[in-house]
Amino acid sequence: MPLNLQTHTEHFTNPLYLESGRILEPYDIAYETYGELNDDKSNVVVVCHALTGSHHCAGVYEDETKAGWWDGFIGPGKAIDTDKYFVICSNVIGSCFGSTGPMSMQHxxxxxxxYKFPVVTIKDMVKAQRILFDRLNIHRVHAIVGGSMGGMQALQFAIHYPNFSDKIISMASTHATQPWAIAFNKVAQESILKDPEFKQGYYDPEVIKEQGLSGMAVGRMAGHISFLSHESMASKFGREYKRTDGLYELFGKFQVESYLEYNGYNFTKWFDPLAYLYITKAINIFDLSRGFDSLQEALKKITAKLHLISFRDDLLFKNTEMKEIADTLNEIGNVNYNYIDIDSDYGHDAFLVELDKFENYVKDALDE
Amino acid sequence: MPLNLQTHTEHFTNPLYLESGRILEPYDIAYETYGELNDDKSNVVVVCHALTGSHHCAGVYEDETKAGWWDGFIGPGKAIDTDKYFVICSNVIGSCFGSTGPMSMQHxxxxxxxYKFPVVTIKDMVKAQRILFDRLNIHRVHAIVGGSMGGMQALQFAIHYPNFSDKIISMASTHATQPWAIAFNKVAQESILKDPEFKQGYYDPEVIKEQGLSGMAVGRMAGHISFLSHESMASKFGREYKRTDGLYELFGKFQVESYLEYNGYNFTKWFDPLAYLYITKAINIFDLSRGFDSLQEALKKITAKLHLISFRDDLLFKNTEMKEIADTLNEIGNVNYNYIDIDSDYGHDAFLVELDKFENYVKDALDE
Incomplete structure (x- = not known):
């Protein structure tokens, strides 16, 4: 069957009560669906995106050449098989692809x-999605799947809406963001804030899209380091030098430098700096145990079958962080979970690029 | 015996022929000595400094409260015992503490x-030191010791002046800078270059010292990440939040963020941005095998007793990089070397802070 890609936006006028005590109203949520909802609505798979992702996780828009960010993973016959499942992916609140965020117009x-936009948390992002699903008359889903910040959302769903999903698959994620990851976000945030073109938030988004924003480019370069690993960089770039540059020229470049520069500056054309500040903030303050006496107390809420997938050389969210969840679940005893650590030297980005290492596992987990 | 700290600067009028084919003339080298040179000049230990270090590696200046950067390691009765050894440490060319660098006045x-300053290499830095020692009538030394970029210099000495030192001790270093480290340097370089206050190199150094340079501060923050490890950050900061900040304030800070901010901005008061560009360039293009058919051919030149020390969780120069040197030496067969990997979770900075883990080893290596 075809992918049946559909893009929508829902508008909500009821207030969204945020974890901070602040209120967001009104707000929009942009989302995409793939496949067909079956009659008893038992085939819904929710996909949650990462920091700079969007609701466009599969297929190709008519006016674009690049497919959605998890296109190799979602589609007819793929790991998340749209011939079987009705897939929904929505843009998180605080982002910049259609859902309400800091560059939305105030009511x-x-x-x-x-800066008047309220700080949102992973729990708020999940709450907004839950409200979206209510609007769509979907009150229970088959599975929730996500990597990185998407994996945080999947875990948050498992704890705060324990009867909402039968299965939870969280990969390359953590139970609480550690200082190493916070430090990388700090470099990016500081770099954005100190860029005079950012104008303390009063930049013109059109101008930024046109001219780029070097502060955000630098921050994104730091981000790219955290997504990779020593091994993936070594095998991807080695010490290759740009053929046109002299080794003793101050501004001569290694290939790895060109890669960071290209991706850093290109990023500023398609992502909003304020959204970057707000979403990295949400990641930094993510802690599953908040509101509970301990991580154990939080994890006790889980009733879904939980799948935890880590990647051996993930340097952003170390595999030991996922293992800590598994160990805690083991102590609790009565949560149905499975933890696997994938042998990969690709780093954090493995969940986006080394699909062949876990697609069968996910396929089986969904189908079982 | 007292430390006998002495600070000097030597001026050289003969041209320094650089690896690039360019010439530096005239030039100065600032250096410090500790202890007493014995009659047959057989007790000289050369210490080589890292990226932002200086010749001031031990003791305290009269007008300062902070001791030299390796003060716990060098002094009377310490690992590098100034009661026995005459220690010399010089500021590398390209730096900003008295030796000629990009902010020196042109002749x-x-x-x-x-930007008119020529790119210098680790080999050039070593060559300049060799010329300094000639001036001081020191034609052979007992040992050369260094960590990080200092360890690169020690290795370069071992290969290019094989009869100059009896012993070489290189720690937390590499045989050729890998893309992971180059990537961190790239973030810092780009951040400096794009700071409008940097004025494409035409900043006023006094103004920078006074007001700081946010671009370099951001770059240094990235550097600090690379010097630490997940474990050292977790044990140092955890998820501690600044008590005065609200969790849901966009600019509320974790302790790790305060640490990076303080160290990043403070750094710009005492280090020169152009020197940072030039020295990171020297580190990036460091490759012991340059000019040889292979690393093995380069290492075959070594006649000194070589000690290689790596740190298990060094993320900047991985222990596998030092082990590669050891493995290659093992293949060669007739180089006298010893390799140890220190069990540390402190990261790259271990060579500066976890002295107790290797000081006995170094003491024995020097005395044997």
Whole structure:
């Protein structure tokens, strides 16, 4: 069957009560669906995206050449098989691809939120999705799948809406963001904030898209380091030098430098700096145990079958962080879970690029 | 015996022929000595500093409270015992603490070198030191010791001046800088270059010292990540939050963020951005095998007793990089070497802070 890609936006006028005590109203949620919802609505798979991802996780838009960010993983006959499952992926609140975020227009104002946007948490992102699914008359789903920040959302769903999903698959994630990851986000945030073109949030988004924003480019370069590993960089770039540059030229470049520069500057054309500040903030303050006496107390809430997948050389969210969840579940005893550590030297990005290492596992987990 | 700290600068008028084919003339080298040179000049230990280090590696200046960067390691009765050894540490060319670098005044000009300064290499730094020692009538030394970029210099000495030192001790270093380390340097370089206050090298050094340079601060923050490890950050900071900040404030800070901010901005008060560009360039293009058919051919030149020390969780120069040197030496067969990997979870900075883990080893290596 074809992928049946559909893009929608839902508008909500009821207030969204945030974890901070603040309120977001009104708000929009952009989402995509693939496949067909079956009659008893028992085939819904929710996909959650990462920091800079969007609801466009599969297929190709008519006016674009690049497919959605998990296209190799979602589609007819693929690991998340759209011939069987009705897949929904929504853009998180705080982002910049159609859901309400810091560059959305304030209600009854003629300006964007900018710094007036409230800090949102992973729990808030999940809550908003839950409200979206209610609107779509979907009150229970087959599975929730996500990697990195998407994996945080999957875990948060498992704890706060324990009867909502039969299965939870969280990969390349953590139970609470550790200082190593916070430090990388800090470099990016500081770099954005100190860029004079950022104008303390009063930049013109069109100008940024046109001209780029070097502060965000630098921050993204740091991000790319955290997504890779020593081994993946060594095998991808080695010490290859740009053929046109002299070794003793101050600005001569290694291939790895060109890669970071290209991806860093290109990023500023398609992602919003304020959204980057807000989403990295949400990641930094992510802690599953918040509101509970301990991680164990939080994890006790889980009733879904939980699959935890880590990657051996993930340097952003170390496999030991996922193993800590598994060990805690083991202590609890009555949660149905399975933990696997994938032998990969690709680093954090493995969940996006080394699909062949876990697609069969996910396929089986969904189908069993 | 007292430390007998002495600070000097030597001026050289003969040209320094650089690896690039360019020439530096005239030039200065600032250096410090500790202890007493014995009559047959057989007790000289050369210490080589890292990226942002200086010749001031031990003791305390009269007008300062902070001791030299390896003070716990060098002094009377310490691992490098100044009661026995006459220690010399010089500031590398390209740096900013008294030796000629990009912010030195050009000869017969009324301006600083800035971008007109030639790219220098680790080999050039070593060559300049060799010329300094000739000036001091020291033609052979007992040992050369260094960590990180200092360890690169020690290795370069071993290969290019094989009869100059009896012993070489290189720690937390590599045989050729890998893309992971180059990537971190790239973030710092790009961040400096794109800071409008840097003015493409035409900044006023006094103003920078006074006001700081946010681009370099951000770059240094990235550097600090590379010097630490997941474990050292977790035990140092955990998820501690600044008590005065609200969790849901966009600019609320974790302790790790405060640490990076403080160290990043403080750094710009005492280090020169152009020197940072030039020295990171030297580190990036460091490759012991350059000019040889292979690393093995390069290492065959070594006649000194070589000690290689790596740290298990060094993420900047991985222990596997030092082990590669050891493995290659093992293949060669007739080089006298010893390799130890220190069980440390402190990361790259271990060579500066976990002295107790290797000081006995170094003491024995020097005394044997």
């Amino acid at each position: 009854h104002h003629h300006d964007h939120y900018r | 017969h000009h009324h301006d600083h070198y800035r």
